[in-house]
Amino acid sequence: MSALPYAVEMQDIVIRFPGVLANDHVNFNLEKGEIHALLGENGAGKSTLMNALSGLYKPSSGTIRVDGKIVNFNSPRDAISSGIGMVHQHFMLVPTQTxxxxxxxxxxxxxxxxxxxxxxxxxxxxxxxxxxxxxxxxxxxxxxxxxxxxxx
Known part of the structure; x- marks a missing residue:
């Protein structure tokens, strides 16, 4: 492990929806300059976890840190202001606009x-x-x- 804080650290992330436990105490760490791939079957919770990191979902519990600082994203705008963005699997663009x-x-x-x-x-x-x-x-x-x- 590096002496510097992780660029992104997700600890014990739990995300629940009515009747569904989407993420069960998930840990994910990313150092600066690293590239990771999240692999798993459909419905495994990959997008859900990244949606929490990018401010679309609020974890039921757990901690997210960016550059060593605890963050609580209430929206994608909050995540973007901390340097976190997401390219979605399905585009979120308005086709008729420039x-x-x-x-x-x-x-x-x-x-x-x-x-x-x-x-x-x-x-x-x-x-x-x-x-x-x-x-x-x-x-x-x-x-x-x-x-x-x-x-x-």
Whole structure:
């Protein structure tokens, strides 16, 4: 184990739904720079666990730490502010909206009138920085699956 805190630490996570124990005292640790795959049968609780980490579900019990600090995510926005995001198995994008409009849906303080050109430029700058190419003006339905994953 490294001397630094784990990037992500999930301890004794229990997630219950009415009549279903989806996760039963699950532990999951991730160090910076690691890539993990969660494998299991359908219904094994993989997505449920990741939905808790990304703020979609609240664990019934257990502790989640990010960089050594205990976090209690009440929404995906909370998780994103801690550097946790999730690319969902099924896209959560609005097909009739543009790439920029879909990204703006997640803003903390959305405004009715926005300068789309400014946000399109910010998206282009991020793409350049991370090597992810997608036209900010394209409608989601026009994109390939790979491009939609980049937007997600």
């Amino acid at each position: 790439v920029t409009e879909n990204i703006l849906l997640g803003l903390k303080h959305p405004r009715f009138f926005m300068n789309l050109a400014r946000y399109e430029q910010e998206i282009l700058d991020l793409q350049q920085r991370y090597g992810l190419r997608v036209d900010p003006k394209a409608k989601i339905w026009q994109l390939t699956v790979g491009e939609q994953q980049r937007v997600e």
